[in-house]
Amino acid sequence: MSTTNSTGSAQFDSLGLKRVINGRSWVTMLGGSRMPAEVQQAMVDAADTFIDFNELNRRAGERLARYTGAEAGLVVAGASTGLLVQAAACMAGQDPDRILQLPDTTGMKDEILIYEKHRFGFEICYRTAGAKLREWGKGEGTLAEQLAAAINEKTAAVTYVFGPPFTCDLSLREVVAVAHEQDVPVIVDGAAMLPPADNLTAYIADGADLVTFSGGKGVRGPQSTGILAGRADLVEAARLNMSPHASVGRACKVAKEEIAGLLAALDRFVSMDHEEEWATWRSWSETIVAAGDDIAGVRPVIEDGESNRQGPTAAFYFDEGWDGPSAVEIQEKLASGDPSIHVGVGNDVGELHVSPVALEPGEAEIVAQALRTELGR
Numbered sequence: 001m002s003t004t005n006s007t008g009s010a011q012f013d014s015l016g017l018k019r020v021i022n023g024r025s026w027v028t029m030l031g032g033s034r035m036p037a038e039v040q041q042a043m044v045d046a047a048d049t050f051i052d053f054n055e056l057n058r059r060a061g062e063r064l065a066r067y068t069g070a071e072a073g074l075v076v077a078g079a080s081t082g083l084l085v086q087a088a089a090c091m092a093g094q095d096p097d098r099i100l101q102l103p104d105t106t107g108m109k110d111e112i113l114i115y116e117k118h119r120f121g122f123e124i125c126y127r128t129a130g131a132k133l134r135e136w137g138k139g140e141g142t143l144a145e146q147l148a149a150a151i152n153e154k155t156a157a158v159t160y161v162f163g164p165p166f167t168c169d170l171s172l173r174e175v176v177a178v179a180h181e182q183d184v185p186v187i188v189d190g191a192a193m194l195p196p197a198d199n200l201t202a203y204i205a206d207g208a209d210l211v212t213f214s215g216g217k218g219v220r221g222p223q224s225t226g227i228l229a230g231r232a233d234l235v236e237a238a239r240l241n242m243s244p245h246a247s248v249g250r251a252c253k254v255a256k257e258e259i260a261g262l263l264a265a266l267d268r269f270v271s272m273d274h275e276e277e278w279a280t281w282r283s284w285s286e287t288i289v290a291a292g293d294d295i296a297g298v299r300p301v302i303e304d305g306e307s308n309r310q311g312p313t314a315a316f317y318f319d320e321g322w323d324g325p326s327a328v329e330i331q332e333k334l335a336s337g338d339p340s341i342h343v344g345v346g347n348d349v350g351e352l353h354v355s356p357v358a359l360e361p362g363e364a365e366i367v368a369q370a371l372r373t374e375l376g377r
């Protein structure tokens with residue numbers, strides 16, 4: 001990265017784009033994550049070659065299976081495609097006629113049960129495949145009883161969603177026990193749950209039939225990749241319901257260089273020192289929260305508890321003692337600067353937070369300086 005306000009990309013500069021400092025974590029809206037050098041190199045090396053694509057898909061899948069402890073794996077076009085082909089696999093399976101028929105689900109089991117506190121925007125990916133979402137968890141009896149009663153002859157799968165905003169008093173393992181009792185597969189969205197690296201194997205170990213993760217968030221592979229892993233018959237069905245096969249997932253293409261990039265990113269991810277990375281993130285957050293020290297009405301804290309899987313976050317809480325601009329005003333001011341600094345605001349009006357995970361050396365100081373200015377220091 002240059003010391004000027006160049007984006008670092010001649011193409012992006014020629015389009016007149018501003019350099020962004022990403023304090024929002026690995027979000028698609030800002031370009032995902034940074035691909036480490038070995039990931040970039042793996043993509044470059046793969047870009048000028050031909051291979052048998054189906055063979056590549058199979059062999060790459062075997063690598064994913066090894067890393068996840070699952071029977072089989074498949075590189076998909078983002079966790080969003082993971083969700084789409086989870087649904088397609090559970091409805092159409094490997095049946096050629098059904099694969100061509102989707103998203104018309106006539107004659108198939110086509111309902112996915114979703115816990116009421118797991119409702120989320122990415123559900124649309126299940127619906128794209130033709131599935132209907134049916135909510136459970138607001139009735140009488142224990143949650144296990146409610147789930148058991150919600151399963152019927154239309155149920156194609158039960159979904160379980162992981163992420164900071166999603167909770168369920170039944171663990172994945174307990175949901176799996178109830179669903180498997182009635183021979184219904186459990187599909188998991190763990191898109192943003194890497195790191196910690198343990199999660200690569202945790203959901204499969206808990207009995208999930210299919211799990212998906214983003215390749216372009218904490219794994220730092222290409223933004224357009226994702227990981228699908230699980231039962232061999234369902235992964236094979238997912239493969240047949242996705243590009244390059246004529247299917248509901250034909251538009252979800254993963255290119256050979258993206259597959260190479262994801263594998264390089266995963267090789268790095270499983271062997272790297274995560275504690276050292278966490279310590280670096282924490283030191284950047286310490287630099288950032290120091291901007292709020294000794295200011296009346298501002299409480300700066302580092303949040304790095306178990307619930308915060310995306311690194312130790314620098315947070316600022318504003319109370320009645322604060323007479324400066326609101327968190328949203330500060331957020332807008334920082335974003336309109338050059339470089340443009342993107343930070344988050346909480347659901348709570350008086351909360352501003354900066355994630356260190358997508359920063360690079362030197363950027364925490366720039367963020368802290370800009371924050372000091374906005375906080376009137």
Ligand SMILES: *Cc1c(COP(=O)(O)O)cnc(C)c1O
Nearest residue numbers: 078079080122163191192214226
């Ligand atoms: C990011 C995310 C997705 C989508 O993942 P992509 O890899 O961007 O397609 C799906 N579900 C959850 C919970 C996410 O956080």
